[in-house]
Amino acid sequence: MYFDNIQKKIKGIQKKKDVLILGIETSCDETSIAVVKNGRDVLSNIVSSQIEIHTRFGGVVPEVASRNHIEAISNVLKESLNEAKLTLDDIHAIAVTYGAGLVGALMVGVSFAKGLAYATNKPLIAVNHIRGHMSANYIAHKDLKPPFIGLIVSGGHTAIVEVKDYVNQVVIGSTLDDAIGEAFDKVARVVGLGYPGGPKIDKCAKQGKNCIRFYKENGKLGYNSSFSGLKTAVINYVNTLSQKKREVPIRDICCSFECQAIEPLCAKVVKACREYNYQTICVAGGVSANSYLRKYLTELGDKNGIKVLFPPIELCTDNGAMIASIGYFNLMNNVGIADMDLDAVSSIPFDTTK
Ligand code: KG4
Ligand code: ZN
Numbered sequence: 001m002y003f004d005n006i007q008k009k010i011k012g013i014q015k016k017k018d019v020l021i022l023g024i025e026t027s028c029d030e031t032s033i034a035v036v037k038n039g040r041d042v043l044s045n046i047v048s049s050q051i052e053i054h055t056r057f058g059g060v061v062p063e064v065a066s067r068n069h070i071e072a073i074s075n076v077l078k079e080s081l082n083e084a085k086l087t088l089d090d091i092h093a094i095a096v097t098y099g100a101g102l103v104g105a106l107m108v109g110v111s112f113a114k115g116l117a118y119a120t121n122k123p124l125i126a127v128n129h130i131r132g133h134m135s136a137n138y139i140a141h142k143d144l145k146p147p148f149i150g151l152i153v154s155g156g157h158t159a160i161v162e163v164k165d166y167v168n169q170v171v172i173g174s175t176l177d178d179a180i181g182e183a184f185d186k187v188a189r190v191v192g193l194g195y196p197g198g199p200k201i202d203k204c205a206k207q208g209k210n211c212i213r214f215y216k217e218n219g220k221l222g223y224n225s226s227f228s229g230l231k232t233a234v235i236n237y238v239n240t241l242s243q244k245k246r247e248v249p250i251r252d253i254c255c256s257f258e259c260q261a262i263e264p265l266c267a268k269v270v271k272a273c274r275e276y277n278y279q280t281i282c283v284a285g286g287v288s289a290n291s292y293l294r295k296y297l298t299e300l301g302d303k304n305g306i307k308v309l310f311p312p313i314e315l316c317t318d319n320g321a322m323i324a325s326i327g328y329f330n331l332m333n334n335v336g337i338a339d340m341d342l343d344a345v346s347s348i349p350f351d352t353t354k
Contacts, residue, residue, distance in 0.1 A: 006337070010123055013092045014332055021331070022080070022091045022116075023324025024073075026109030027101025027129050028155070029053075029060045031072040034320030035084040035091065039328035040139055044083035045314075045321040048072045051196055059185070059195050066104035073112050080320070088120055095125040095327020097132060098338070099345030100156060106344035114340055125327045126338040128348050129318075130157055131169070133284035135326035136311035136319075144282070144309065149273040151265070153293070154285030155181035155198075158265070160223050160272050163282070166329035172272050173223025180261055181287045183227040187234050187257050191250045201254045202290050208251030210259040212237065223268050230260055258292050266297045273306050282309045289316035 034045040096113035117124035159174035188197025301308035
């Protein structure tokens with residue numbers, strides 16, 4: 001351990017009434033640092049987005065993302081502490097996303113967090129980014145307690161999970177190929193909407209109809225999903241029309257794709273919730289910002305007596321507050337306590353605790 005009395009220090013923090021965690025997030029194209037009290041109360045959550053920079057390239061360029069994290073991170077820390085009206089001395093522990101994500105981007109946050117922890121003698125907590133997304137629900141819904149069913153829908157992951165407690169979750173089903181967000185981004189590119197694809201499809205779909213039958217699941221997937229067949233069907237449809245020099249009905253394509261990606265997934269998560277005997281579904285990850293998903297799943301939940309919870313839009317996409325939140329629950333449960341050898345990892349299994 002980088003200092004001898006860390007276990008004693010952690011025990012002391014665990015007994016405190018109020019615990020302040022600094023959360024650092026750099027896994028993709030947002031540099032974000034937040035201060036969160038007791039895992040639930042956000043004192044600050046500064047997000048410096050690189051969207052404008054990557055729009056020029058039509059997607060996130062890993063090398064460019066890393067360089068921009070390096071440029072932004074010190075100021076993001078300053079702003080975050082200023083907004084919380086705190087100094088580093090007031091912070092009890094430092095939580096950082098160590099995976100999953102772009103390794104170069106993650107390394108910036110991990111190195112920065114290690115430096116801070118070492119220089120200030122504070123515990124360092126390693127956070128699994130996907131578990132961070134789910135924790136956004138603890139911030140948004142103050143009385144929410146596990147267990148419940150979770151639906152994770154992000155750019156890199158799609159899964160239905162049983163969230164057993166604050167640190168353990170079991171995968172019920174996951175995607176066999178692409179993540180749902182990846183499919184949104186690819187379809188947006190193919191129809192010429194560009195980056196960032198998800199929000200653009202969301203907006204465009206509202207003006208279209210679900211009138212093109214792209215693809216039907218074979219019904220053998222159980223709780224697993226597949227998005228590559230749907231994505232390929234959209235690509236083939238667009239290419240065929242383009243070759244014939246016919247007009248491409250972008251709005252109807254967006255609406256049909258969105259409905260056909262979202263509806264089967266919602267049916268599965270509701271089925272899982274009933275079969276596993278839960279009354280609550282919590283949704284997490286960037287795609288949980290999607291307006292059709294929010295509406296459709298809420299209504300389906302209502303029909304089945306299931307409460308469906310989403311974080312507010314600003315906590316759906318990547319942010320430091322969700323990392324500080326899960327960092328708190330990790331710390332309280334002695335999970336993810338890291339040392340100076342903490343490394344960035346591009347992919348982590350869902351059920352990894354820390
Ligand atoms: O969770 P996130 O910010 O990053 C990862 O951890 O992957 O998710 C990013 C994904 C992208 O694929 C983006 O297109 C998608 O979330 N997304 C959306 C919306 N907002 C973001 N997808 C559909 N509708 C949206 N409104
Ligand atoms: Zn994310």
